[in-house]
């Protein structure tokens with residue numbers, strides 16, 4: 001049976017959840033070319049074009065500004081910003097409901113917190129709703145309360161790691177949660193392919209021959225560990241043949257949750273790092289940027305729910321230093337296909353940078369094992385098989401079961417009924 005699936009995603013930019021979504025779209029499209037795939041975006045951005053290229057029908061429905069700005073990733077949400085967003089969010093929900101009626105999907109798959117709530121509020125009756133949870137929600141006070149409130153609108157959930165699944169179980173014990181690991185495009189993230197001149201992109205003179213390039217590839221979210229990375233670099237011996245790179249930039253609209261370039265540059269100055277570190281800004285071709293590094297660093301200071309960069313670097317055949325906590329710790333075996341440090345431990349990170357920069361043999365051994373792991377566990381085909389099985393199960397189980405949608409309730413309220 002062909003299915004029509006509507007994916008709902010808040011952002012059009014390519015953060016981790018969007019990269020994950022792109023692989024889902026590509027995987028499902030390749031496995032089931034006749035399925036009708038739709039993507040409703042709360043913001044325009046590169047994801048729209050990427051999805052269209054995959055034959056996905058994209059509907060742009062930009063969030064009203066008050067809703068776009070609302071988020072609690074960077075701390076507590078003020079009640080006043082919530083109050084300002086409530087009216088626009090309700091009007092937005094009504095037009096989203098009309099869009100979903102037109103699409104008439106068999107399944108709705110939401111991929112971000114705001115869309116989880118909007119999906120639960122607006123899904124047509126009897127259409128199963130899947131929440132795909134990419135982050136720990138229990139630590140976000142407002143979001144966890146809202147998710148619990150809207151939980152009856154959700155049919156089943158996907159978590160991107162067992163660690164995130166456990167967090168959800170604790171928050172919403174009755175909710176069925178299945179772990180489905182993300183995938184990476186193994187052709188794009190491959191040891192073979194183009195390289196970039198990272199020195200030039202960072203505006204630095206060419207590093208001497210034999211320099212080991214070590215890069216943190218991440219958005220500028222504050223918990224991605226830029227400070228720990230810079231402090232680790234500052235601990236290296238002044239003649240260590242290492243140049244660090246910060247690859248990425250601020251991409252989210254949520255206020256207060258990310259580093260500014262000025263802040264990081266002034267840290268570089270305080271630490272006296274000089275030409276030991278370069279900033280390339282956001283690079284479209286992440287795969288080429290990773291190939292141009294010798295070591296890829298993941299330095300999140302909080303437990304990382306999954307960590308796309310870890311599997312991307314593995315697929316690119318690079319030695320990875322990961323922050324060992326949360327879902328990220330499920331992705332590798334220490335000293336076999338990656339090495340790690342405890343989150344926030346700048347001394348331990350510095351030691352791993354020293355260790356890997358001192359041995360080309362160790363780097364290539366770990367890089368090759370990482371590539372093999374990515375091919376075995378993190379390919380698109382595996383992701384598509386997991387998803388298709390999940391969709392069919394959700395569809396079959398929800399046929400004939402009483403509808404738990406919330407929409408009939410607010411319709412009743414609209415019409416003045418109890």
Ligand code: GLC
Pocket residue numbers: 015016017020134135160182304305306307308309
């Ligand atoms: C979110 C998580 C990140 C994960 C990504 C894809 O961005 O914070 O850990 O890699 O989603 O699942």
